[in-house]
Amino acid sequence: FLDLRRERLHKNIMTRGAIVDSMRRRMKGQGFFEFQTPILTASSPEGARDFLVPSRIHPGKFYALPQAPQQYKQLLMMSGFDRYFQIAPCFRDEDPRADRLPGEFYQLDVEMSFVTQDDVFAAMEPVITGVFEDFSDGKPVTKKWPRIPFAEALRKYGSDKPDLRNPIQMQDVTEHFAGSGFKVFAGMIAKDPKVRVWAIPAPTGGSRAFCDRMNSWAQGEGQPGLGYVFWRSTKGSVTPEVIGKLGAAIQEANDTGNTEKLKDVRKAEGFDEFEASGPIAKNLGDERTEAIRKQLRLRAGDACFFTAGDPAKFYKFAGLARDRVGQELKLIDENQFALAWIVDFPFYEWNEDDKKIDFSHNPFSMPKGGREALEAAETEGRDALLSLKANQYDIVCNGFEIASGSVRNHHPETMVKAFEITGLTQADVEARFGGMYRAFQYGAPPHGGMAAGVDRVVMLIVGAKNLREISLFPMNQQANDLLMGAPSEVGVKQLRELSVRVLPEAGK
Known part of the structure; x- marks a missing residue:
């Protein structure tokens, strides 16, 4: 906490708050409403390890902290809330690096109903451009973003x-x-x-x-x-x-x-x-x-x-x-923010370790061509499957990915087929994504969205080299909070209440 008295760090934290305010103001100006989704939820395959929370009331069962509010925001679209956003806390048990803190991060989470990819771009490009312009200190910001496959x-x-x-x-x-x-x-x-x-x-x-x-x-x-x-x-x-x-x-x-x-x-x-x-x-x-x-x-x-x-x-x-x-050769212009969309990502990739087809990125994306394209590619074989494109996109700025999103797969039959190709059965899909799968049965509007990393946006704007320079009370590189002494051991009574036993040498 003494570190926060340093002028540069203090200024960065204040700028971070102002950037979040700018995001909220611009999103509301675009007709979006802010909602809060649950923090205690179920485990889902977002691409990283979950943080698990044992349930006292349901011995032997666990909640998961959300890696992203993906399923909840899609359910909101089916509930008639057609322009959602949230400054969402997200939790992923990942190894730390310069542009990713251990444990938690925040993202500008967005979803819209009755939209195409172009509609998402038209809504979000002025928001992100405007945020950078608000705090660019005169540095040029890309006005019309290129779309690069x-x-x-x-x-x-x-x-x-x-x-x-x-x-x-x-x-x-x-x-x-x-x-x-x-x-x-x-x-x-x-x-x-x-x-x-x-x-x-x-x-x-x-x-x-x-x-x-x-x-x-x-x-x-x-x-x-x-x-x-x-x-x-x-x-x-x-x-x-x-x-x-x-x-x-x-x-x-x-x-x-x-x-x-x-x-x-x-x-x-x-x-x-x-x-x-x-x-x-x-x-x-x-x-x-x-x-x-x-x-x-x-x-x-x-x-x-x-x-x-x-x-x-x-x-x-x-x-x-x-x-x-x-x-x-000093060819890089350091005094600008160069933004672009990256589009047409592959829908699947080959998992060499498990010798199987996996999702390349977001499993909830709509493949280009829909179910018909999936079935045709499945008939043709692996190469055809790996050549399928997704209605998926990223935002990049100065060599960093700052946002990712897609137009969603909103047909239950197409959703099941997409997962079956990766080796899951319909029963697996219903067990893992039951809430969303059942909601799809009642009819879902075409919808899409994205999530922008608040931490990375702030880091780029203030010129920080490390996320620790723009975060309050960050953990160290060993994922320890030295100020609060976390993670820490807990007493036998608490463990017994949670029906949890700690094994000696676990994880070593």
């Missing part, structure tokens, strides 16, 4: 939560390596049709020293290396003086709209005559290397890095490399 996000950015302040977009350059003199990639492509080669452009990164640093970084990430090509002028050298001239000409062109001086500088310094360097360039040949340069629109003083293999296995590393290049 999940597969495109992985292909261009190597992440489903891309930092769009970084201008780098990766591109597929497989065709330039197929049958080429660079035998490492050419051989991989010839042996496996899944193999792709992705290029990571590095504007202004065209020096051997930088390329070697990136190669060493990749080795530190457990990779064999990071192939590269860089381009230099055949007439001039990229000295600080030349870069200064070019920068001044670019500034003048931006200020006046007159690009003549920029053209003159580029021509005089030989920026439009190129020579490719690096081991890959030597083996790939001038024609193919030039084709890559033109595809990526690179110039003298730029570089490009390459990753190859099955994208499903290397896209995360490619995304890390993109981030690293952007940071090293």
Whole structure:
């Protein structure tokens, strides 16, 4: 509590309260009403471990603290409360990290009836944009959010939560390596049709020293290396003086709209005559290397890095490399909030550990195409099931996922079919989601919603690096509340009342 006297921390906590007020005001301005849902509830498969509460009245049975008010808010839609929101406390027994505290967090929880995905976007985009604008201190906030399909996000950015302040977009350059003199990639492509080669452009990164640093970084990430090509002028050298001239000409062109001086500088310094360097360039040949340069629109003083293999296995590393290049070359505009929707998530994924189909994200999402699409994909087999898309979406900001939502599966037959494909029976569905399943029998309106992480939004707005900097009385990294001494042992009498026995060495 003494920590809260520090000026920065005190200011962050006060800002947090103001941000929550802004959320409430804007939601009510959009015609939403605030409701409170139960805290003691039943366990549900939200993707994390539950916090369980033993029942004294019902020995041997347990309540669960809500991981999210998912079922309750959908039941509200069936009860005629068609525009719900709540600043909801949520509880998940997860390991702590910088952007997630152990135990509990708060989210702006939202649900709407008789809506499509576009209706949800139209309602929530101005709310989230407005909250950021209220507290951005003049930093630009994205006005019209791009909608990026999940597969495109992985292909261009190597992440489903891309930092769009970084201008780098990766591109597929497989065709330039197929049958080429660079035998490492050419051989991989010839042996496996899944193999792709992705290029990571590095504007202004065209020096051997930088390329070697990136190669060493990749080795530190457990990779064999990071192939590269860089381009230099055949007439001039990229000295600080030349870069200064070019920068001044670019500034003048931006200020006046007159690009003549920029053209003159580029021509005089030989920026439009190129020579490719690096081991890959030597083996790939001038024609193919030039084709890559033109595809990526690179110039003298730029570089490009390459990753190859099955994208499903290397896209995360490619995304890390993109981030690293952007940071090293200072390409990221730190003074803005870049928001976007990520859409068209896969409905299912393959669980390699259990060798079965699982839900990719929210099990209550509506698959695109409904029950007919589920049945058709089931007939075709695993690949068809894994290619199904969900009416599901995320909001991302500066490399963080700050919200997730979907248009819901509101037909009981479709709901059962979706779960049957993951190995559950109709009886399992009725046992686990009986309240919602029975409510669906009476007819449910088309509905959808989302939940935005209050803690992450606050963290981004105030520029905090860790959620502890914007939270009152946070637990430590071992999930201990040292101030209150929690968790703690309890007396034998309490345990007996709850019909609970503590086993020695439990969990060790």
